[in-house]
Amino acid sequence: MSSVEEIMSMLRDVRHPGKGDKDIVELGMVEDVTVEGNKITVTLGFGQGRDPLAEYLVGSTRAVIYRNTPAGTEIEVKAVSARPKEEKPKKKNVNDLTLDEVNNVRHIIGIASGKGGVGKSTVAVNLAVALARLGYKVGLADADVYGPSVPIMTATEGNVPDAVEENGSEVIMPIEKYGVKWMSIGYFASPGQALIWRGPMACNALKQMILQVRWGVLDYLLIDMPPGTGDIHISLVGDIPMEGALIVTTPQAVALADVEKGVDMFRNEKINRKVFGLVENMSWFTPAELPDHKYFIFGEGGGAIMAAHFGIPLIGRIPLVQGIRQSGDDGEPVALSSGPDGLAFLELARNLVNQVEK
Numbered sequence: 001m002s003s004v005e006e007i008m009s010m011l012r013d014v015r016h017p018g019k020g021d022k023d024i025v026e027l028g029m030v031e032d033v034t035v036e037g038n039k040i041t042v043t044l045g046f047g048q049g050r051d052p053l054a055e056y057l058v059g060s061t062r063a064v065i066y067r068n069t070p071a072g073t074e075i076e077v078k079a080v081s082a083r084p085k086e087e088k089p090k091k092k093n094v095n096d097l098t099l100d101e102v103n104n105v106r107h108i109i110g111i112a113s114g115k116g117g118v119g120k121s122t123v124a125v126n127l128a129v130a131l132a133r134l135g136y137k138v139g140l141a142d143a144d145v146y147g148p149s150v151p152i153m154t155a156t157e158g159n160v161p162d163a164v165e166e167n168g169s170e171v172i173m174p175i176e177k178y179g180v181k182w183m184s185i186g187y188f189a190s191p192g193q194a195l196i197w198r199g200p201m202a203c204n205a206l207k208q209m210i211l212q213v214r215w216g217v218l219d220y221l222l223i224d225m226p227p228g229t230g231d232i233h234i235s236l237v238g239d240i241p242m243e244g245a246l247i248v249t250t251p252q253a254v255a256l257a258d259v260e261k262g263v264d265m266f267r268n269e270k271i272n273r274k275v276f277g278l279v280e281n282m283s284w285f286t287p288a289e290l291p292d293h294k295y296f297i298f299g300e301g302g303g304a305i306m307a308a309h310f311g312i313p314l315i316g317r318i319p320l321v322q323g324i325r326q327s328g329d330d331g332e333p334v335a336l337s338s339g340p341d342g343l344a345f346l347e348l349a350r351n352l353v354n355q356v357e358k
Helices: 004-011 054-068 120-133 199-211 231-239 253-267 302-310 322-330 340-357
Strands: 030-036 039-045 074-080 105-112 138-142 163-166 169-172 175-177 180-184 218-224 244-249 274-285 314-320
Touching (some): 004 030, 004 039, 039 054, 054 074, 105 120, 105 253, 105 340, 120 138, 120 218, 120 274, 138 199, 180 199, 244 253, 244 302, 253 274, 253 302, 274 302, 274 340, 302 314
Parallel strands (some): 105 218, 105 244, 138 180, 138 218, 244 274, 274 314
Antiparallel strands (some): 163 169, 175 180
16 A cells, blocks of 8 residues: 555646646645555645635546556545635535526537547537537537547647636636637646546536536537446436537448437437437548549448438538648637538538527
């Protein structure tokens, strides 16, 4: 079992993005470390004002100990706030969060996929930008806690959202760029840092990323959901007033089973949310030097077949072109352009609006 000194050394890998990337030991945030048998307990102190990054720092502390201790080690991380002398309103914890910050959002729509690797986040980011280009007020919450990509795809890496205190609790201010309000767990993690969170911890972080953000008045709030179907998805749909979802897929026939999982989850009687449509990503390949050519390298018509099978509309077909990948890496969403790829996302945005407004 690790000693207290060894654990303190581990904790120097936990850095606070909002305080010059200093580690929590250097910042004096480690109040106590105890080792009793197979159990390690760490207490983090946050002063009189609860740090808006508290959930992230607790998760990172747990993760770094988990990585550096033997399997089966019991780990507990506590977060404490110093109490001021004068009694102040009790601050809300994550279980007390209300829907106040999303009350002025007209439509909350999840962007989902049955599995990873289909370009769901690319579709979500570009759809948000396309909706903004059409004149709508838009926000996007990056709920993919294990692979947040919004900071990279919008060139907002290194940004740390501000937090303001109101009535004893903090409200997080989203990052604004390209006419869209962005929020991502990636803004609170160091570049390349893996977030090793169990389901309940991830669900709590996601609730904060959505319900504790000052979205203001929005026409559309898109939620880039984690791939697959599981506890996180069920918790999201249960706690967030999500109106419905888009399912993103690729044209291959083998993707049918993954689409079925996504559709079945939203249509489950305990969830009962609309599926506004299917988006076929990577529909065809068009070389830059042959802009009028279409090569259906993953097969043709797969999205239409799936949509008909499940009785949902096919509301978008997005080509596989180098510009989409390049623009994502450069942080300038291709939906900002007027090329064929940008126009495909504008058409998707119009079709989504038509489905939602029916």
